[in-house]
Amino acid sequence: MNRDDRMMTDTSVFEGQQVMICEKLDGENTTWYKDYMHARSLDSDAHPSRNWVKNLWAQHGYEIPEGWRVCGENMYAKHAIHYTNEKGNALQTYFYMFSIWNEKNICLSWDETEEWAELLGITHVPVFYKGIWDMNYIQELNKRMESNPDTIEGYVVRLSREYHYSEFRNVCGKYVRKNHVQNNHGHWSTQKIIKNELKNFESYANH
Known part of the structure; x- marks a missing residue:
């Protein structure tokens, strides 16, 4: 955590x-606005691993409505999990959108989020399940996480409806694999960059 x-x-x-x-x-964690972007915090320093996502934002950010923000994951550099073709968890892209917020600080419903991902020409996070809360499914998913500790970090659950930021901690939660962060060499950002791998790399080389 x-x-x-x-x-x-x-x-x-x-x-x-x-x-x-x-x-x-x-x-x-990376946030896009119409006229600027930043990593986890507003005062994040420049880092080479952010260049690819910054270039993607330059191509699509102007389409974000004024006062709105897009939140997603910058996947360019390996953190604790290495995404590779050999392990079967290679990526479609280096930026995955997981939410979009309007000028009233409301997180749009998931259906609207998928629509905006398509409108903006960006990829949303892989979806495991959409439907009524099912504890049996959750238990099976937990088993899957524990049996694949080197390929997947965990999962996020959110209400499908829209919600205000003030509700966030109560309507959105995550499950992360046991002992997820195990790095005896310091924070990933201070180490040599190890790129994650893309599926069908050639099709993304000039994206």
């Missing part, structure tokens, strides 16, 4: 509700 994460101890908010469950990718 990151320092600003909180433990979700009650999942009753999901019971009987439409939810979306997606893959929790092991990347760097």
Whole structure:
């Protein structure tokens, strides 16, 4: 968990509700606006691993409505998990959108998020499940996480409907594999960059 994460101890908010469950990718939280972008925090320093995503933002960011923001994962550099073709978890792109917020600080519904991903020409995070909350499915997903610790970080559950930022901690939660961050050599950003791999790399080389 990151320092600003909180433990979700009650999942009753999901019971009987439409939810979306997606893959929790092991990347760097990145936010796009119409006229600028930043990594996890507003004062993030420049880093070579952010150049690819910055170039993608330059191609599509102008289409974001004024006052809106797109949140996603910068997957260019390896963090704890290495995404490779050999391991079967290679990426479609180096930037995956997971939410979009309007000028009223409302996170759009997942259906609208998918629509905006298509409109903006960017890829949204891989979706595992859409439907009524199903604890049996969650238990099976947990087993899958534990049996594939080197290929997947975890998953995120959110209510499918739109919600205000003030609701965020109560309507969105994540499950991360046990002992996820194991790095005895310091933070990934201080190490030599190891690129994650893309599927069909040639088709993305000039994206």
